[in-house]
Amino acid sequence: MTLNTRGARLAGALALGALSMGAAAQGRTLTNDDYARAERYVGYNVTPLVDHAVQTVTWLDDTHFWYRDHDATGDHYLRFDVGTGKAESAFDHAKLAAALGKALGKPVSATKLGIATFAIAPDGRLDVSLKGRHYLCDMKGKATCDAGRDENVDGVGNEPMVLSPDKRSGAFVRDWNLWVRDIATGKESQLTLDGVENDGYATDNAGWKHSSKAILVWSPDSKRIATFQQDQRKTGDMVLVGTNVGHPKVEKWKYPLVGDKDVTMIERVIVDVDARKVLRLNMEPDQHRSTLCDDVSCGRDDGWDDVQWATDSGSLAFVSSSRDHKQAWFRVADIHTGDVRTVFDESVPTYYESGNGKVNWQYLPASHEVVWFSERNNWGNLYLYDLDSGKLKHAITTGEGNVTEVLKVDAATRTLWFRGVGREHGVDPYYQQFYKVSLDGGAPTLLAPEPADHTITLSPDGRLFADAYSTPTTPPVTVLRNAQDGKVMGTIAKADISRLLATGWKAPEPFTVKGRDGKTDLYGLMFKPTHFDPSKKYPIIDYIYPGPQTGSVGSRSFNPARVDHQALAELGFIVVAIDGMGTPWRSKAFHDAYFGNIGDNTLPDQVVGLKELGKRYPWIDMQRVGMWGHSGGGNATVTAMFRYADLFKVGIAESGNHDNRNYEDDWAEKWQGLLVAGKDGKSNYDDQANQNHAAGLKGHLLLAHGTMDDNVPPYETLLVVDALIKANKDFDLLLIPNARHAYGAASPYMMRKRWDYFVRNLAGDTSPREYEMKPPKD
Template identity: 25%
Template sequence: MNKYRAFLFAFVAVSTQLFAQTQQITLEEIWNGGFRTQGMDELNSLNNGKQYAVLNFDRATRTTSVDKYDYETLEKTGTIVSSADIEEMPYFLSYKFSADESKILLAGGLDRIYRHSTLGVYFVYDVTTKKVTKVSDDPIQEPTFSPDGTKVAYVKDANIYIKSLTDGKVTQVTTDGAKNAIINGVTDWVYEEEFAFVRAFEWNKTSDRIAFLRFDETEVPEFSMDIFGKELYPTEDTFKYPKAGEKNSDVTLHVYNVSNGETAALPLEEYEYIPRIEFTEDAQLLAVQTLNRHQNDLKLYFYNVDTKKATVTLHETDEAYIDITDNLTFLADNSFIWTSEKDGFNHIYHYDSNGKLLNQVTSGAWEVTAYYGYNPKEKRIYYQSVENGSINRDVYSIKLNGKSKKHLSTRVGTNDATFSANFSYFINTYSSVTTPYRYTLNSAKDGKELKEIVANTAVKEKLNSYGVSDKEFSTIKVNGNDLNMWMIKPANFDPNKKYPLFMYQYSGPGSQQVANAWYGINDYWFFMLAQQGYVVACVDGRGTGFKGAAFKKVTQKQLGKYEVEDQIEAAKLLGKRSYIDAGRIGIWGWSYGGFMSSNCLLKGNDVFSMAIAVAPVTSWRFYDSIYTERYMTTPQENPEGYDDNSPLFFADQLTGKFLLVHGSADDNVHLQNSMRMIEALVQANKQFDWAIYPDKNHGIYGGNTRLHLYTKLTNFIKENL
């Protein structure tokens, strides 16, 4: 090699290295999808246990398809349905098989109502005949096949309908549905948001009964929001929203007999909520869960829909509250699997059909975090847990008798599994802070990795090209507890320099932000801030999840007390580190995190010099009944708990820089929260910054909205921290 070529090679190498160190992440790149990862959309195992189906989108032809793949080879073996072959549907957004997989329910255009609910146009595709049947000419909610595949039940205008796929006949099951009055078959706003389900009807195994919930929200107070839109005059969106301590919907249980068209009400003992219903393996036996208003007294009923006789099969109480899950699973003999925190940690239990405890399947000072299913052939349960540390997730299997436990995942980080129908295989989704989402085919017998499906190595390589530092995990001793923490430092970090500290948290009950998983979109923003000279850190304080019930429920009746104390103390401790400038510590959060950051700035005004609150709760009196009362009881019972930790009452303590942001059409945390906070600050004669995003909901997104929002947040940090 001659001297010129050697010099040129060295120059290029050094330049490349310098470029990697100085190349900056931009907000435009973050919000234009520059760090997007690949996944497997709507992955479903087929009944034969040998194949799986995935929803695919062809960008070139703008068509969607449901394609099937072989587990053993991972090769595509065919297309079950493609929008290219359906004249009535140029595309579809989701699919759902009938029980025998002879028909597929396809969703066309979907319009979002609230967080989980949508209105859409649906078609049934017959796999054998290729015939396409429109379920309804009008937009509908929650269409669901009967188990025998001959009918589809759905909700339209708050009433339940059944369409026969044999002769096309439509039967209207209920007739009294009316906006802001009576809802049949789908949930009201607060059930949807806090019990996380929309479809409130269930078919029985023989397709001759439909059990459903009826919501009478006539006396529930209304909430209204101005929708500014683009017309000369704004419109108004009015909906029923029960705030803490106010009237809830009267919810009742009913069963419709498909054979004779009769509907019967099923009376229950005193209750406030019916958060789950489902038929057991016995077609006449309906499982019903009820809760009292404090949500610390749960009853599981077995209700015979023929005799109208109800039996309390399981009864649990708790000093604080009981979480509702979807883990209830019935075995062939109608014994059932259940998860509970009753020993202090969330674990799996097996009960007989009469509610007698047969066995506590899992135990230990760790939490079961997901229940995947039961293999009757092997008598084996599959689950996810934090046995390998609360920031990690691993996949396990265990015998129904609690013996012969197997660790099926092999990599430390976050593992999640989708099992084949016969539990021969599972597709493992793995990620960590050093590995993007990686999909692999694994043996369900021993967890052995068989093949890689998706690697996402390009995203990792791209992030590496920016020369960012790793997210570092540790614990910090705060108020007697070892709290999980992550920290991102500038790539050229010098321990002898002083850096401003920007803290992020959410802190809501049972939540977790410190997790060994690949990055969310906020993380790329944090990397960008670190590139610009900030140390970014996050601490999960008391009240967060996956460390046992006592740690999580310590905040009961006083949300915002211990969580705020932990963030303030953590900031003090971090401020004592040689590389942190204790005079430049900021904090931010969204929703519950905005409630927290507001309180931290006001109550910790000697620690925090700035804060950002996006869509914050400023008084739990303004928030919904189910969420708030679960942790606080009612404001009538616990006024001090509501007011002692409301930032509204500490506005006069503002000394730092404060940015308050909200969407005007936030149906969840109402703009009322920020408006009342603004008024409190004005009357305290405190200067602050604020921004309202017109017609944006709790997520504050759409078009360039997120780019604009994060530009504002970034500029505020640069100017004030």
Template identity: 30%
Template sequence: MKLQHFAIAFLFLATSSLTAQKKSITLEDIWKDGTFRMERLDRLHSMQNGKEYAVQNFDRETRVGTVDIYDYKSGDKVRTAVSTTDIDGLDYFISYEFGPKEEQVLLSTKLQSIFRRSTLGEYYVYNTLSRKLTKVSDDLIQEPTFSPDGTKIAYGKDNDLYIFEIATGNVERVSYDGKKNEIINGITDWVYEEEFAFVRAFDWSADGKHLAYIRFDERDVPEFSMDVYGKDLYQTQTVFKYPKAGEANAKVTLHVHKVGQEGVRQANNATVDLGTGEGYYIPRIEWSKDPNILAVQTLNRHQDILQLSFYDTTTNTSKVVMTDKDDAYVDVTDNLTFLEDNSFIWTSEQDGFNHIYHYDKTGKLKNQVTSGNWEVTDYYGYDEKTNRVFYQSVENGSINRGVYAVKLDGKKKQALATEAGTNSADFSADFTYFINSYSSTTIPWRFTLNSAKDGKEIKTIKDNQELKKQYNEYEVSPREFFEIEVNNATLNAYMIKPADFDASKKYPVFMTQYSGPGSQSVANTWGGSNDYWFQMLAQEGYIIVCVDPRGTGLKGRDFKKMTQKELGKYEVEDQISAAQELGKRDYIDADRIGIWGWSYGGFMASNCLFQGADTFSMAIAVAPVTSWRFYDTIYTERYMQTPQENPSGYDENSPVSHVDKLKGDFLLVHGSSDDNVHVQNTMVLIEALVQANKQFDWAIYPDKNHGIYGGNTRLHLYNKMTDFIKEKL
């Protein structure tokens, strides 16, 4: 026994000596100096021959941008498709997209961000054979997209749609009534962009003869305005349509334009009668393999009934072919895939877990392709030659991701990449190869070429070993995964302890979380900037803990959707209970437990401090929702229905309703130009705290959006939060 104690003491002294030689992570390392910059495969594109792939590169020394083509098997660069040194009149480009025949490349410059996903930009078509550069428009445009034969480009400009003919330069106008804050043609409004996650609301038919698009009439949608302070004597205002929960949404209609027949005032644009009865939102449109059949997805306002309809251009009629229902809500995805016979693949939670289904062209179920008490997390595609479906799932544990293949009939499943951690595949066009992106908590992103036949690794493309080597020079601690049992639920969690952790001491705990519906924070993957910050805090003697409560994802439909109509109730109960359980551990100081979060996580951090006043001693809330009455229709009503239908769900779980319970230290942060979670949320909470005579700290970052970044902004914010933690926890 004495020898054992001596050995342990010697090991501890040796470890402490080694630890003392390590560097300490600083906020400048994370947010200013780019110390932990990672190598990636930027804008990976599989060439149609299935043997090659393209990647966008930029040489920092020569300032030359290129699109380089690599051979899958050898990994060698075989040619350069685009180089700014070869293009007169184009010094740089930001992104690229190959045309259908891969002889032309669409290059973007001068991109200007609008909202989270939308941009305006200047675009050029570069012919890699003739080396001719053609400007698409003299104006800044949105979402330019090649026609199937590569001769035309459709794009949005000033809320209308246009078609540009590359060879002649002729422009065909598709719509005429676009007007800011009134009518939008072919480009989504704010709430569709944010919550249905798409901007391009138009699509070419397979033969290029028709262009389908969604028209948004947002004249009845209430306006929201934000002051922009800038540097001038007077501030300006940004005014845009933003439907808050329970308010009017844009009225959406679907139209089909016959290409080449411009007509007058959209006279040739057929208005599609969907005939769904339940249609309220149109979250997806996509042409099938049949050039006359347009697939349209519609949702009712509660988002618990999703219908898939086929519109036939030859008869101008629609038919509902499939309906997906749920007692809570139905998720919208991009997984609809048409096979050559116009049968289609679909994903659904109808059996309690997200799985893949195969339907015939009439919407009749042929078979369920995957099944089991686990979730399909990504659908990669279907290979007609081998009759295999490729997908990602959590079959190897809910904090991990694996890549799999299975026959269309659900048989002969193969595990292609299942090393513990996160595997994500990008398949070649002919499904011969896939590039696997892999990381874990201890291994930074590694990119390997694998055989799609059996998953066998052929070669390493990039492995970020330099980052790993550099990271190991710092004082870092492992992320320890565990499960915690609270409120009759088993929750995933992780813990980061100080490198010199001593179980005989007591440590303060800083809890991080997001907790939003279907989200996951506890994952076996390489961390980002916040994870480096957590390591820095661990260096300072804090234990970091993250818990995914009920309502988060990848543990089945019932676990995820049990928070329906009560956002913030069960998640808060779980975070409080988890903190109380942690406080029972000998090495944790139960009087010094703090919590933080951003956006939904800020909503949670506020609620946890107020409602768990005897459990949490401090909290930081960044850009929080403070009442779901202030947030948008699509997201909020998906989980809460409308405030008119569910007033108690909105009000009883709002931090504003619990300010009187505040005992600990509270830091509240927001950007004044947050178009997503409006600063109104923070102002209303501030006023409630003031009237409750509760002291707290707060900061407003002028003209910063939901991400609160730009220049030294992130460095300043994280310095502020770090100082607050050191002072209050």
């Protein structure tokens, strides 16, 4: 239910309110047909119209990979043979559809299988992930699938496993202890015995996420496991209460907050699997921190990011981070004694990071070296250290531009392959390209030269790579390349957007504006109505995500629908997204722009950028400016409505972390710093708290939150609600019962409410009553 402090508003009153803020109401009455035309450009409608857009592949071995192709006839799962350069069906689609249909108890279309991933299980069966469940399917004969395992439901025998490198064993957490299962026989063995509630082994709990998966790293020989015992016994709780008839469902878990004296700590251990022995490393407990983000596990492989075994399994390297992320220590552990040696460390004034998407440091014990990532020269470059002395040997890469991801190191040839941005003059600084470089230094070799964003997937032996390159305006071309010289070995797929263009779809328009300093280029995307008329005046809506860990625009690869930007534009708006200063991928100074002042939220850049666009384009109506965002974007939207109220007339803030003292400790302590309070009770976190600025609201504000949001607790929005009531301010509130952070099944409803709110309050128009979004049904 939508709550409104003024009571129910009539459409006419809404239009009048828009006029009172300077919005020149057009007075149009939009119909269901208008909304239906806009809905044509929502992701679930336009994505299926892009044919042969293969963004990634999954290698099966050194010479074969599979991928999902799509065209007007449906989905096709193909297996590519590098030797022949040909692709064929990865399995019998009809047989698998029939087998899955029997397991699900309902028909499954062979052309719309909906498989997220598949792999060959050790026993030869097909391991299929479909709609949150794993199915093992025997494709021999008529083909049969088992009943499936629900990935989202805990329970004995249903725990998610981490498979050993030899694929013979799977490690998992049960009753706060680490167990291992023999894949062939199903026999289970308990590896640790002293795990207790909130002090368990390999447990996954970052506060904002808490799952049943195991966080660990197997040794390459599959004989040992590196993991930790995670002590949360003194960590404070988070509690959510469900909405239902009868006694409410209560969820309670450990959730450390900024400034807490006691936060989650980890004790590092090495487990000998065969001997069932636990070796505790001889060091003090470490902070639950990462050099990559705000959790020990946040990379794409769901592993333990800052831990690497030697290739011969003879030693273990890891990086420890200080609570405030300003210091990182590179350490090596003796796997027989538990002794730990600190090889070197790096201290920085703001925060240390080791890459984008994955950690970039590499442990090379055979040559007694370490590849280390650092932004010490204002750019993310690689450096080679001596493992024995801890001394710097030399820089591997130099100059402007960032190494974003180290994908492979060949110790024998002393060659390293990496993705990088901003290293080529005249190329969009957000486009990732692919390089190789010698560990001994020298100029990197560009292996993927097209001025586009490149998604790279290396073969297991590193000889080849699949390269899908595209831009926000050009669909992907996917080729197979030689990893030594970048030579194209063959084409895997070339996207066709004919069916998409036939709907009238238009690509977003890239643009640049100057930042708050008047000289730094900021990059953004603009979305116009497909029926754009330059003689008209259009309200403008700024979609925002302020970071600091990412930005508003998102990936620079092709995407036919970025959120609902084009659909919203279709209702008569100009929609923009601008990556402001304080977001990543550019220089360290750019990223540090508002360190220690997270209430900034890139808003000085949004304001000057919008004003520059308003001067550049007469069809932008700067008297009607709106903003919306989700999570960090919800936070930023409220900040804009409170502190820049003369510019922003309408805002929609979804699931915002409005006071980071009420959010999990690690995220804000990295970007704002540790909480420091004076004798007067004031702290360095006071200014970032949105509720402290509620008196500044002038325009229309819609606050939304899911009541079971276990990422950003709903109390964050209620703090703002409380302050607005005390300030006697008018606002709108939408609480979605039992919804998580992204709203789940209620997300189409939230999208429609978002459209309604901007149509009524920013455009001054009348929206159709209770339009029903029509996402495809499973």
